[in-house]
Amino acid sequence: MEFSIKNGNPEKQRSDAVIVGVFESRKLSAAAVAIDLAAEGYITAVLRSGDLEGKLGSSLVLHSVPNVAATRVVLIGLGKEREFKEREYRQAVRASVRALASSAAANVTTYLADIPVKKYDAAWKVAQLVEIAQDSTYRFDATKGKDNKIKDTKGIKKLVISVAKSDVKKAEDGLKQGLALASGISFTKDLGNLAPNYCTPTYLADQAKALGKTHGLQVEVLERADMEKLGMGSFLGVAQGSVEPPKLIVIQHKKGKKNQKPVVLVGKGITFDTGGISLKPGAEMDEMKYDMCGAASVFGTMKAIAEMELPLNVIGIIPTCENMPDGNAIKPGDILTSMSGQTIEVLNTDAEGRLILCDALTYAEKFDPAAVVDIATLTGACVIALGHHASGLFSNKDGLAKELLDAGEAALDRAWQMPLWDDYQSQLDSNFADIANIGGRAGGSITAACFLSRFTKKYDWAHLDIAGTAWKSGKDKGATGRPVPLLTEFLIKRAAK
Incomplete structure (x- = not known):
């Protein structure tokens, strides 16, 4: 998996999927709000139908969201906002990778690192995101025959991590640390x-x-x-x-x-x-x-x-x-x-x-x-x-x-x-x-x-x-x-x- 750092509006990302968060009681993260505004309330309407409540680790993949450049919008449940800490952040990241594991979404942008985690900065969030994404996609097939080698035809190949403009330098430091x-x-x-x-x-x-x-x-x-x-x-x-x-x-x-x-x-x-x-x-x-x-x-x-x-x-x-x-x-x-x-x-x-x-x-x-x-x-x-x-x-x-x-x-x-x-x-x-x-x-x-x-x-x-x-x-x-x-x-x- 390749990783990069970027700052940009979620609704304008021309990628196979854009990942945003939803807290319990269907409260949208900042990136999800931006997409909902561009889509004229489409996200809110979907959530109101009861398909996603925001429970930690839950996910919902939406296709062809109006006025959004990405092919898919992936909603990830973050749990209760007041309880969203480092453990919950890691679970949400793991759920986001799992949600696209069997899809054709190869080039993906995630906004999970832009969600505040108490006591932790952008460097920590990016390093953790990279570590978890790599861990979630780890497979061991060194001793399997060629017919049983794991063929990675599905799932994320390139992951763009979006952070606030002021956090780009810290995020890049976190990316280096996370990759290592x-x-x-x-x-x-x-x-x-x-x-x-x-x-x-x-x-x-x-x-x-x-x-x-x-x-x-x-x-x-x-x-x-x-x-x-x-x-x-x-x-x-x-x-x-x-x-x-x-x-x-x-x-x-x-x-x-x-x-x-x-x-x-x-x-x-x-x-x-x-x-x-x-x-x-x-x-x-x-x-x-x-x-x-x-x-x-x-x-x-x-x-x-x-x-x-x-x-x-x-x-x-x-x-x-x-x-x-x-x-x-x-x-x-x-x-x-x-x-x-x-x-x-x-x-x-x-x-x-x-x-x-x-x-x-x-x-x-x-x-x-x-x-x-x-x-x-x-x-x-x-x-x-x-x-x-x-x-x-x-x-x-x-x-x-x-x-x-x-x-x-x-x-x-x-x-x-x-x-x-x-x-x-x-x-x-x-x-x-x-x-x-x-x-x-x-x-x-x-x-x-x-x-x-x-x-x-x-x-x-x-x-x-x-x-x-x-x-x-x-x-x-x-x-x-x-x-x-x-x-x-x-x-x-x-x-x-």
């Missing part, structure tokens, strides 16, 4: 949705190198021998059960001042998780291809900030391997020695994400980071606690936690802070090692975060558990691209400081 964010989200989804026999650790390493070439990022890939020299016994312990070689991918975006400490993003990259010797149940195990969505979100975020040319130093670290149950795999009861020197008793091989992350978090120390955020599909317990709406957030620094929470609210990609109290640490006690890799069923997402906290004492750190938000199951099965919006907003605000 949408690009990063799509990249994250593509990686997550790709089959695990395609999306291997080596594939991710190749994707990182390609990203570096196209976006001017510095990329380094550490191999097994490099990790052995560093003493990454925990990470390599997980990897030893697979024939696929592990990789430690480092991606650097160096657009900040030379002496500026970097923000480090660490993404869990288990490209397939069988559970290892502690084998998972067979039902829905195919979804364990999504166990690398933390890594995918780092890829997507790095792509987005590179396209934005964000003036900040950011480093992505991605430990990636498979967790398989072959004859060389680690066993419950094994003791691993991490890069930090701490020994770990493996009580459950299905708690492997923390075993690869802990060495990556220790490796992050070498960059003297301003802050480190790890992102991982870490625990089913987090899904039980928070469902699929919010990501779990844990941090050793309240200020960093607040930055991430605020970014999530602004991006509508929310997280919820969970406790990281010392009271939980004793659940990880081991009779045979410095720490056990699980702490029992009670507070499972918290004890997982407590485990990681043992390796993050030298810097400000936050952990995002995205097990409930990284993908959807059922008929809408697929990666969501979260938390790329949250992470990108967090970095944008950091850069602004």
Whole structure:
């Protein structure tokens, strides 16, 4: 989909469709009023017939409206005017794209970004509109045969976003940001949705190198021998059960001042998780291809900030391997020695994400980071606690936690802070090692975060558990691209400081 910014009268737009809003009680938005005046009350008469009440997300497509240049006028329900906020705005935008998804309207002008949303400016509205429009039309067919490839013969191809003349500059800034964010989200989804026999650790390493070439990022890939020299016994312990070689991918975006400490993003990259010797149940195990969505979100975020040319130093670290149950795999009861020197008793091989992350978090120390955020599909317990709406957030620094929470609210990609109290640490006690890799069923997402906290004492750190938000199951099965919006907003605000 192509996007552009314009200022102009809605009734004069020579496009296949023009999109305007209608609040409940059939109250017209400013653009809808302009069309109604030009059409001599035609819109009002249609609404009076009861075909559209203005309920949020409803739509009505009108053809050949008198004295209007566009072929179609699309009315989108906005809900109650006093309740029209950021969430309602996003729903209205999504409904507008959906309303034309199966139509022949290819060139479309929308006036939804001209509707006031309390506390948000034109840049935010345009960025959100672009992100949602791209998300609404996202399809994955990379592994389908040529006869089943998705043929985009219908729906919007070019979308003109109309704003007030005074908002054009802000809108153009928002367009650039929205396009970059949408690009990063799509990249994250593509990686997550790709089959695990395609999306291997080596594939991710190749994707990182390609990203570096196209976006001017510095990329380094550490191999097994490099990790052995560093003493990454925990990470390599997980990897030893697979024939696929592990990789430690480092991606650097160096657009900040030379002496500026970097923000480090660490993404869990288990490209397939069988559970290892502690084998998972067979039902829905195919979804364990999504166990690398933390890594995918780092890829997507790095792509987005590179396209934005964000003036900040950011480093992505991605430990990636498979967790398989072959004859060389680690066993419950094994003791691993991490890069930090701490020994770990493996009580459950299905708690492997923390075993690869802990060495990556220790490796992050070498960059003297301003802050480190790890992102991982870490625990089913987090899904039980928070469902699929919010990501779990844990941090050793309240200020960093607040930055991430605020970014999530602004991006509508929310997280919820969970406790990281010392009271939980004793659940990880081991009779045979410095720490056990699980702490029992009670507070499972918290004890997982407590485990990681043992390796993050030298810097400000936050952990995002995205097990409930990284993908959807059922008929809408697929990666969501979260938390790329949250992470990108967090970095944008950091850069602004």
